[in-house]
Amino acid sequence: MNPQSGVRVLLDASVVSRCRHRVHLDATAAGAGMSELARRPIPAGAVQRREAAALHRRTVREMMAAHHHEGWIAIDPDQAMRERANDTLAACAEGFQWIWGAVLPVDENGRRGGAELLVRDPGGTGYIPVIVVNHKVTDPGSGAMTSPVTRFDPRPDQRRRIRSQPRDQFRLAHLYRILESVGLAAPRAIGGVIGYDADCILAHDLGRETPAYGRSVLAEYDFRLADRRDIVAGRARTSPDRVGECKMCEWWPHCKTRLEESHDVSLVVNGAQADMLREAGLPTIDALASTSASAPAAWHGVPFGHVQAFARAWLHDVPLIRMVEWPQVRRADIEVDIDMESYQDHGAYLWGTLLTERDSEPQYRPFVTWDPLPTREEGRNFAEFWEWLTSIRRDAAQRGLTFAAYCYSKNAENRWLIESAQRFRGMNDMPSVAEVTRFINSEEWVDMLDAVQEQFLCPHGRGLKKVAPVAGFSWHDPDAGGEASMSWYRDAVGYEGGPPVPDQQQRLLRYNEDDVWATRVLREWMDSPRVLEVPTEEELDTRYRAELDDEARD
Structure with missing residues (x-):
C-alpha cells in the first residue's frame, strides 16, 4: 500500500532485481502521479x-x-x-x-x-x-x-x-x-x-x-521482497545512485539532475565502489578529488589514483586524460577500417569497410545481405567480404606495402569472424577457421580500443561514441547506437512479415559508414600533434591544485 495515496501497489517479479530508488519512484508514480518529474521515453x-x-x-x-x-x-x-x-x-x-x-x-x-x-x-x-x-x-x-x-x-x-x-x-x-x-x-x-x-x-x-x-x-x-515492500510502504528510504540499470530507466533524467546537483560520487565510479567511498567518508566528487587519504581497504578494480583523476576531470569537464607523453598507434601504407553489424545471436548481416591508401580518398564498401537472419545468404556475404579483404592484403604484400585492418572493440568482430567460418564451412570460398584465427592473431588486426585504454583514462567511458567526439567526429544520426540499430534492422528486412523498409536499410548503412569513419578519424587524431591538447594526469592535478589555492586565497 502506498501511504501517500492509499493505493495498493502491485509487485511483479522485476521489483526484486531493480534499483531500490526506481522501486520508490515507480510506486509513488503509480499511487499519486509524478507528471511534474522528468521522465524519458522508453529507450x-x-x-x-x-x-x-x-x-x-x-x-x-x-x-x-x-x-x-x-x-x-x-x-x-x-x-x-x-x-x-x-x-x-x-x-x-x-x-x-x-x-x-x-x-x-x-x-x-x-x-x-x-x-x-x-x-x-x-x-x-x-x-x-x-x-x-x-x-x-x-x-x-x-x-x-x-x-x-x-x-x-x-x-x-x-x-x-x-x-x-x-x-x-x-x-x-x-x-x-x-x-x-x-x-x-x-x-x-x-x-x-x-x-x-x-x-x-x-x-x-x-x-x-x-x-x-x-x-x-x-x-x-x-x-x-521484504525490503521492496518496505520501500513501497514508505518504511524504508532510498536515494538516487548511478548504476548499470540507469541507462535504460525512464527516471534517469530526474535522478541525473539530483546526482549532479549533489556531485554524487557514483557519477564517476561504479555502484560497489561508490558504496565503499561513501563508507570512507567520501560521498561527493569534490571530496574524492581533494582527499589525501589512501584507498579504502576493500578497494579493487580501477586504481584509486585513476578514480581521483576521474573526479578532477568531471569537475573540469575533461572527457579524456592522457597517460603517456605521446600516444602511439600502428599505421600502415594500406589501411582498412572494419565494423560488423549483427542481429542478436542470429548472425552478422553487414561487414562495413573503409579502404584508405596513401594519397587516395578513402572508399567505403559494405558487404550486406537484407535477407532476414538466419539465412544462408549470410555465409555468401561473409565469404565475399573475406575474399575482398584477402585480396587487399595480398595486393599490399605483392607491392611491398604494409597493411593493417582496424576495428573498435574486437570481441564482437572476432566472434562473428570465427563463427561465420564455422557455421558455413564448406560453402564456396569460405575460409577455414584456422585461416581466420591466424588473421585475428596477427599484427595486421588492430583493435583501436586497446590503443585507447592503454594510453588514456576515459572518465565518461571508453566506447567509440564517447571517445571519437574528442577527436572531432560526430555521427549523422543522433539516435545512432547498437540498441537502436536492432530496431532499424527489424524494419529494414521486414522481420515481422511486413515489407522491407529501404529507408531503414540506408539508415543502417550510414550508421555503419559513420562507425568506420569514426575509427579512422580517431586514429588520425592520435597520430597528430592535436592529441597533446588532452591533459595528462599531472597537468590535470596541477590545474586542480591551483584552483584550490586560488579559492583558499579568496
Whole structure:
C-alpha cells in the first residue's frame, strides 16, 4: 500500500532485481502521479528487446504446442487479466499437464505474475513454473540440470553449465511463491527456463543454497521482497545512485539532475565502489578529488589514483586524460577500417569497410545481405567480404606495402569472424577457421580500443561514441547506437512479415559508414600533434591544485 495515496501497489517479479530508488519512484508514480518529474521515453533498445522477446515466445509456443497434443491448453491472451487468472486456475483444477500463457491471481502480499508455462509436477501434486526468455541460459560445460522440451524430466547434463541469469531465477521464485499462496506449488521448489536456443528446459533448484548469496534463491528473493515492500510502504528510504540499470530507466533524467546537483560520487565510479567511498567518508566528487587519504581497504578494480583523476576531470569537464607523453598507434601504407553489424545471436548481416591508401580518398564498401537472419545468404556475404579483404592484403604484400585492418572493440568482430567460418564451412570460398584465427592473431588486426585504454583514462567511458567526439567526429544520426540499430534492422528486412523498409536499410548503412569513419578519424587524431591538447594526469592535478589555492586565497 502506498501511504501517500492509499493505493495498493502491485509487485511483479522485476521489483526484486531493480534499483531500490526506481522501486520508490515507480510506486509513488503509480499511487499519486509524478507528471511534474522528468521522465524519458522508453529507450529504443528496450522496446526492441521486448519486441524480440515477444516474437521468441510466439516461436516457442508453436514449437511446444506441436510437441504436446495431449494435456495442453493455452489461455486466451486477449482477455482481461482477471479472466485469464480464472481460466488458469480452472485449467489447474482440471489437471492439464501443460498450461501456456498462465496468469496467476494477485496474492495477499500484492504479488502478481504469469508464466509462459505451468507444468504439472510428475507426482501430480502441483505445478512448476517455466518461463521463456530471449537470451542464452547455458554455456558449454557440465553441471546443469536440463530436461527435453518434450517432457519435464530434469537430469544432470554433461554438455551444459548454467549461465548466471539472476533475474530468471528471481522471477521463478516469485512465481513459486504465488503458486504456494494458492495451494498449487509443486512440493519441491523448482522452476524451468527455455532460453534463446530453445533446445532444452533448464531446471533451477530454488531451494538449494547458492554461493552468490550464501543462502537459497528463494531465501534471497524473500529478503529482497521484504525490503521492496518496505520501500513501497514508505518504511524504508532510498536515494538516487548511478548504476548499470540507469541507462535504460525512464527516471534517469530526474535522478541525473539530483546526482549532479549533489556531485554524487557514483557519477564517476561504479555502484560497489561508490558504496565503499561513501563508507570512507567520501560521498561527493569534490571530496574524492581533494582527499589525501589512501584507498579504502576493500578497494579493487580501477586504481584509486585513476578514480581521483576521474573526479578532477568531471569537475573540469575533461572527457579524456592522457597517460603517456605521446600516444602511439600502428599505421600502415594500406589501411582498412572494419565494423560488423549483427542481429542478436542470429548472425552478422553487414561487414562495413573503409579502404584508405596513401594519397587516395578513402572508399567505403559494405558487404550486406537484407535477407532476414538466419539465412544462408549470410555465409555468401561473409565469404565475399573475406575474399575482398584477402585480396587487399595480398595486393599490399605483392607491392611491398604494409597493411593493417582496424576495428573498435574486437570481441564482437572476432566472434562473428570465427563463427561465420564455422557455421558455413564448406560453402564456396569460405575460409577455414584456422585461416581466420591466424588473421585475428596477427599484427595486421588492430583493435583501436586497446590503443585507447592503454594510453588514456576515459572518465565518461571508453566506447567509440564517447571517445571519437574528442577527436572531432560526430555521427549523422543522433539516435545512432547498437540498441537502436536492432530496431532499424527489424524494419529494414521486414522481420515481422511486413515489407522491407529501404529507408531503414540506408539508415543502417550510414550508421555503419559513420562507425568506420569514426575509427579512422580517431586514429588520425592520435597520430597528430592535436592529441597533446588532452591533459595528462599531472597537468590535470596541477590545474586542480591551483584552483584550490586560488579559492583558499579568496
